[in-house]
Amino acid sequence: MADPSSYRPAPGQIPDSPGVYRFRDEHRRVIYVGKAKSLRQRLANYFQDLAGLHPRTATMVTTAASVEWTVVSTEVEALQLEYSWIKEYDPRFNVKYRDDKSYPSLAVTMNEEYPRVQVMRGPKKKGVRYFGPYGHAWAIRETVDLMLRVFPVRTCSAGVFKRSAQIGRPCLLGYIGKCSAPCVGRVTPEEHRELAEDFCDFMAGRTGAYLSRLERQMHEAAEEMEYEKAARLRDDIGALRRAMEKNAVVLADATDADLIAVAEDELEAAVQIFHVRGGRVRGQRGWVTDKVEAVDTAGLVEHALQQLYGEETGESVPKEVLVPALPEDTPALGQWLAERRGSQVSLRIPQRGDKKALMETVHRNAQQSLALHKTKRASDLTTRSRALEEIAEALELDSAPLRIECFDISHLQGDDVVASMVVFEDGLARKSEYRRFQIKTFEGQDDVRSMHEVVSRRFRRYLQEKLKTGEWSPEDGEDPLAEDDGRPRRFAYPPQLVVVDGGQPQVAAAKRALEELGVDDVAVCGLAKRLEEVWLPGEDDPVVLPRTSEGLYLLQRVRDEAHRFAIQYQRNKRGKRLKAGPLDEVPGLGESRRQALVKHFGSVKKLRQATIDQICEVPGIGRKTAETVAAALARSVPAGPAVNTATGEIIEDETPPTRVGAPPGGSRETSSERGTEQ
Numbered sequence: 001m002a003d004p005s006s007y008r009p010a011p012g013q014i015p016d017s018p019g020v021y022r023f024r025d026e027h028r029r030v031i032y033v034g035k036a037k038s039l040r041q042r043l044a045n046y047f048q049d050l051a052g053l054h055p056r057t058a059t060m061v062t063t064a065a066s067v068e069w070t071v072v073s074t075e076v077e078a079l080q081l082e083y084s085w086i087k088e089y090d091p092r093f094n095v096k097y098r099d100d101k102s103y104p105s106l107a108v109t110m111n112e113e114y115p116r117v118q119v120m121r122g123p124k125k126k127g128v129r130y131f132g133p134y135g136h137a138w139a140i141r142e143t144v145d146l147m148l149r150v151f152p153v154r155t156c157s158a159g160v161f162k163r164s165a166q167i168g169r170p171c172l173l174g175y176i177g178k179c180s181a182p183c184v185g186r187v188t189p190e191e192h193r194e195l196a197e198d199f200c201d202f203m204a205g206r207t208g209a210y211l212s213r214l215e216r217q218m219h220e221a222a223e224e225m226e227y228e229k230a231a232r233l234r235d236d237i238g239a240l241r242r243a244m245e246k247n248a249v250v251l252a253d254a255t256d257a258d259l260i261a262v263a264e265d266e267l268e269a270a271v272q273i274f275h276v277r278g279g280r281v282r283g284q285r286g287w288v289t290d291k292v293e294a295v296d297t298a299g300l301v302e303h304a305l306q307q308l309y310g311e312e313t314g315e316s317v318p319k320e321v322l323v324p325a326l327p328e329d330t331p332a333l334g335q336w337l338a339e340r341r342g343s344q345v346s347l348r349i350p351q352r353g354d355k356k357a358l359m360e361t362v363h364r365n366a367q368q369s370l371a372l373h374k375t376k377r378a379s380d381l382t383t384r385s386r387a388l389e390e391i392a393e394a395l396e397l398d399s400a401p402l403r404i405e406c407f408d409i410s411h412l413q414g415d416d417v418v419a420s421m422v423v424f425e426d427g428l429a430r431k432s433e434y435r436r437f438q439i440k441t442f443e444g445q446d447d448v449r450s451m452h453e454v455v456s457r458r459f460r461r462y463l464q465e466k467l468k469t470g471e472w473s474p475e476d477g478e479d480p481l482a483e484d485d486g487r488p489r490r491f492a493y494p495p496q497l498v499v500v501d502g503g504q505p506q507v508a509a510a511k512r513a514l515e516e517l518g519v520d521d522v523a524v525c526g527l528a529k530r531l532e533e534v535w536l537p538g539e540d541d542p543v544v545l546p547r548t549s550e551g552l553y554l555l556q557r558v559r560d561e562a563h564r565f566a567i568q569y570q571r572n573k574r575g576k577r578l579k580a581g582p583l584d585e586v587p588g589l590g591e592s593r594r595q596a597l598v599k600h601f602g603s604v605k606k607l608r609q610a611t612i613d614q615i616c617e618v619p620g621i622g623r624k625t626a627e628t629v630a631a632a633l634a635r636s637v638p639a640g641p642a643v644n645t646a647t648g649e650i651i652e653d654e655t656p657p658t659r660v661g662a663p664p665g666g667s668r669e670t671s672s673e674r675g676t677e678q
Contacts, residue, residue, distance in 0.1 A: 004061045008047045014040040019071040020081045022089075023064035030089035032060050035078040037329070039069050054294035055531055056547070060093045075332035076339070083306045095269075095289055095303045105283070106131040106140045108153070108200055113189055114161070114182045115196035117144055117153045124311065131203045131282060148178040150214075150236045151199040154192065155179065202240070204277060204315075211237060255279055257320035258308070259350075259359055262300050263366035266532050267291055267547065267556065270370035271304045274362050277318075286366065288373045290547070302327035309340055317341035322350050322359055374557065383550055384427030390551030391497070394543050395536065397523055401497035402426055405458075406558045407510070408501040409439075409450045410566035416573050417445065419454040420566035423495070424558050436569045448509045451500055455513040462494055463517060494522060501559050503528040503535050503542075511537040527559045586632045593620050597629070608633045 019039040023032040036042030046067075050058045072078045086094055107120035111127025119140050124130055144155065154161065156171055156179070164170050164183040174181035182192040202210055218233035259274045269291055275283035287307070295303075301323045309317050317340050327333055330347060337345040350356040388400035404424045411417040423433035437454050498514075500506045507526035514522060525543075526535040532552060533542035545552035583594045583604065600618045601607040607615070607629075615626035 004047050004050070004064075007064070007066045009043070009067065014043050014069070015071055016040040017071050018073070018075050018078045019069050020078050020085065021067060021069040022085065022091075023060065023093075024066045024068070025063055026065040028066075030085070030091050031064060032091050032093040033082055033085045033089065035075075035082040035329075037075060037078075039071070043067065043069070055544070056093070056291075056294050063093075075329055076335050079306075079329065079332055079336050083310045086306075087310070095291065095295055095300065104140060106144065106203065108196055110193075110196065110200070114154050114192055117148075117155050117196075117199065129200050130316070131200075145178075146239045147199060147202070148173070149239045151195050151202070152178055152180040153196050153199050154182060156183075203282075211240060214240075255320060255355075256318045257322055257355075258318050259322045259355075259362045260301060260304055260308075261324055261359060261363035261366045262297050262304070263363065263370045264291070264297065264300065265370070265556070265560070266529070267553065268370065268373070269300050270366045270373065271300065272362050272366040272369060273304070273308065274358070274365075275318075276358075284365075286369050288370065296325075298325040298327045301325055302329070302333065305333060305337070309337060313340050314342060317345060319343070320346045320348075322348065322355060324349065324359070324363065384554070387427055387550035387554040390545070390549055391555065394534065394545055394549075394551060395497070395523060395525055397496070399496070401495070401523070403493065403495040404497045404499060404558055405495040406499040406501065406562040407451060407454055407458075408559070408562035408566040409447045409454070410563075410570040411445055412570065416570055417443075417450060418566060418570045418573055419450060420562050420569060421454070421458060422558065422562045422565055424554075424561075427554055429561060434565060436565070438573075447502065448505045451502070451506045452509040452513045455498065455500075455510045456517065459494075459514060459517050459519050459522075463519075494519075496523065498522055498524045499555060499558055499562075500524070500526045501529070501562055502526050503533070507535045507537050525555075527555050529559070532556065583629070583632070586629055589625065589629065593618075593625075596620060604633070 016038050018035075018037055020033065020035045021039060021043060022030050025031050034042070046053075046057070046061050050062070053061070070081065072081060104119045104121050107118055108129040108131075109116045109118070109127070110129050111125075120128070120130070148155070152173075155173065156164070160171060161183050164174075164181075168184055170179065170181035170184050170186075173179035174184070174186075180187045180192055180195060182189065187195075198210070214233055214237050218230050218237065221227075221230035221233060255276060256278065257276045259276065261272050263270045263272075267290065268288060270286060270288045272286040273284065274281050287304075289300075291300075305321070305323075305327070317337055319341075321337065326347070326349060334345060334347045337347065350359050385400075388402070391397070392400045402425060406422050406424075408420050409417065410420070417439040419437040419439065421435040421437070423430040425433075435458070437457065439450050439453060441453050442449060498510055500510050503526055507524060510526075511524045514520070514524065524537055527533070528535060528542070533544060534552075534555065535542050545555075583589060583597065586594075596618055597607055597615070598604065601610060610630075612623065612626045612630050615621055615629055616623055621629070
């Protein structure tokens with residue numbers, strides 16, 4: 001590991017001008033490429049105290065052994081040179097999106113004497129018109145099949161074309177009218193090229209004029225009683241419209257734009273791009289990348305723009321590029337895009353209307369892409385096994401933690417404090433084992449005390465189960481069954497590893513809870529979200545797993561799932577509290593009898609005015625329950641009269657505070673509160 005001060009340039013040696021810099025390791029390999037408006041200011045940031053650097057940046061500067069730079073005259077030149085060097089050197093610490101060669105495009109080889117329509121993958125070639133990319137090759141073939149009826153352009157390979165020319169007989173498509181058969185001279189090269197250009201114009205979105213021309217020709221043929229020709233034109237129009245329907249209109253103003261959205265977490269990011277031409281989505285693609293450098297959303301957008309348009313020119317760069325965040329060098333990027341297109345390009349964030357709505361759709365696709373990537377990665381048995389082995393090695397466990405339980409605390413400014421417990425077995429979520437907790441022993445915000453309470457309650461239930469089966473006997477003075485309330489036991493299986501969402505304080509609280517109960521065969525660790533550090537009890541320094549570690553990825557996924565589940569429960573609990581009425585506070589009064597009371601009297605106001613004898617008339621309500629209901633309603637202060645804001649009229653009757661199917665007030669910790677998702 002190198003000391004950055006050993007290769008730090010001398011003061012005043014670095015120029016205060018735009019440029020591109022390269023960090024090299026001891027073997028002279030380029031490991032990072034960056035650009036800057038001011039090389040002096042940017043490079044100075046890398047040579048500060050390592051404690052103040054982002055962990056990934058600190059890893060890069062300690063891996064490097066030298067730094068060099070190249071001065072350029074403008075920021076646009078710096079952007080171009082940075083892109084060229086990243087492509088040339090493939091630095092390990094730069095964000096690199098996986099190439100999208102797997103996405104097929106519809107290509108028209110305008111660089112050939114007889115242009116050919118085909119499905120193409122891989123890097124783009126000069127002189128070839130591309131449309132897409134598409135999610136599936138079959139989508140291209142369906143579109144081409146409809147289009148060939150109107151534009152019978154060649155689709156055969158060079159070998160088939162040459163063979164047909166030699167024998168003087170076209171292929172099957174030539175006989176059924178889906179190819180103009182230039183191989184046997186039915187059309188001249190000029191006529192065939194004109195067909196190909198019409199095909200390209202239609203695919204590029206210039207559809208209105210062509211359809212109008214066909215409709216005019218159809219009507220003229222009908223007036224001249226050329227009904228066969230009119231019918232053929234009618235079928236052609238239908239085929240073109242069906243092809244157009246495959247790309248629904250999303251922007252009514254016939255916009256040409258690319259929309260870029262990013263979904264990210266601490267380790268990975270997914271980028272989705274929608275290509276809109278003529279107001280229709282003409283293509284879609286996306287990438288997933290590891291965040292190997294300290295980069296925010298704006299930085300990810302900048303890298304995506306370089307990846308998208310670094311090799312593009314002309315109309316391949318749209319008039320408008322919509323992004324979720326503007327990069328730092330937006331003016332330079334806009335100028336770079338304009339140079340590649342040959343005209344002005346608008347780079348902006350959509351603020352309202354259809355474009356903002358479409359951007360939200362693109363962002364949802366990015367989120368789904370990232371989730372699918374993580375699911376595929378987690379579902380691989382070999383990967384899961386390696387992740388568990390890495391966790392066992394890093395935490396110095398005796399064996400792989402086949403059952404992992406993770407706890408998280410959630411609240412809103414100290415209100416509705418709840419906790420979640422999620423379970424992963426063999427690296428996969430076991431949702432039937434998820435549990436939710438309400439914090440009972442205190443009120444207010446204290447994540448450490450909350451964590452201690454939740455872990456204590458979970459393992460006290462575990463000890464109760466062991467006591468029932470005779471596997472464990474308490475020592476003198478111990479009272480592990482203090483909370484025995486007769487509820488169903490669901491905590492019979494202990495984990496090999498307990499993960500808490502947090503750092504040293506939360507880990508210490510969980511460990512203390514286990515020690516107080518005498519549980520000494522369960523390992524504890526915490527995952528701090530900010531830097532993804534793994535904390536162990538009693539240790540002053542965290543365990544830092546490699547960024548590419550499958551073990552870190554699994555711990556992160558467990559922690560994120562616990563966080564999601566806790567937030568979901570906290571929001572549901574808060575919603576119930578805000579909607580609760582006076583009947584929800586009556587102990588022993590279930591949902592069915594609450595509904596019966598409200599239905600019998602018509603409103604809570606009338607129920608409050610009823611006598612105990614009248615309440616007893618409701619089926620299922622005994623005198624003791626009626627007295628409890630009357631007492632609860634007497635304690636509750638009725639709200640002020642409701643007012644119709646439109647007319648100013650006072651509304652006499654209260655609306656029932658409960659609704660059919662609404663869950664009863666309060667929550668239970670065990671089976672009634674289980675978090676199995678449907």
